[in-house]
Amino acid sequence: MDNEKIKEMLLDIQESKLDFTVTMTGKESKRVNGLYKPDTREILLHNKNFHTDTQLIYTAIHEYTHHLINEEKIEESGGRNPPCQSRSHTNYFWAKFHGLLDIAEEKGYYKLDLSGAPELDALTKEIREKYIQPNGHIMQELGKNLIKAHTLCEQANIRYEDYLDRILQLPRTTAKSVTKVGLLPEDDAELGYENMKIVASCKKAEDRAKATDAIKQGKSPDSVIALMKKKAQTADPKKKLEKERDRLTKTISELTQRLEYVEESLAGM
Incomplete structure (x- = not known):
């Protein structure tokens, strides 16, 4: 498979309005099999890590899941790029990823089969x-x-x-x-x-x-x-952001009070 065919496959599994690129690096990495860069919307695949196309496709779909979630967050924020989060492999991520794997299996792109082992x-x-x-x-x-x-x-x-x-x-x-x-x-x-x-x-x-x-x-x-989960999938983006703003405001206030307490304690030592 080449870069363009991988991209075509991913778009066939689920459409994305947010353009992205796929690049097989031609390298081997001991740290990761692939990487998604949300700022440049690049999917990098260290194809020297894989022995079969099935392994490559699994990682490609994994990184594409990051792209699709990034697209969702951009839409929710009115077109602004969301800030980087420390935890990207959430329950929502794995659920979406596994759903995409199911679609890939239905379309014949991917197969999890133990009959050969x-x-x-x-x-x-x-x-x-x-x-x-x-x-x-x-x-x-x-x-x-x-x-x-x-x-x-x-x-x-x-x-x-x-x-x-x-x-x-x-x-x-x-x-x-x-x-x-x-x-x-x-x-x-x-x-x-x-x-x-x-x-x-x-x-x-x-x-x-x-x-x-x-x-x-x-x-x-x-x-x-x-x-x-009971969270509504069609929640109003504005209300969602307002709720997050209120939560962050409360957290900042609590941390500010804690910081003042720590500084006063240090000053008295």
């Missing part, structure tokens, strides 16, 4: 059957027992929080997550504990069913989390 395929089945699914059952049983322990603590006039902290030595956040998992149907244990936590975090039974179906259909955890 029988040893890996066999190991994958072993991991699921011996570890992921049994772990789901174990954590579900733990959740049920924590619910029972909570009841017994109340009967014995013992604070459940103290019991968690100093008897079981189990973080409260962990106990809370496991307890929610313990309330799920037993069949959900086959999803594995981490996916069960996602399902259990949904408040409505309808949403839990949707999350379960999405996981069983092979959607990535990030995609399922994004699917379950």
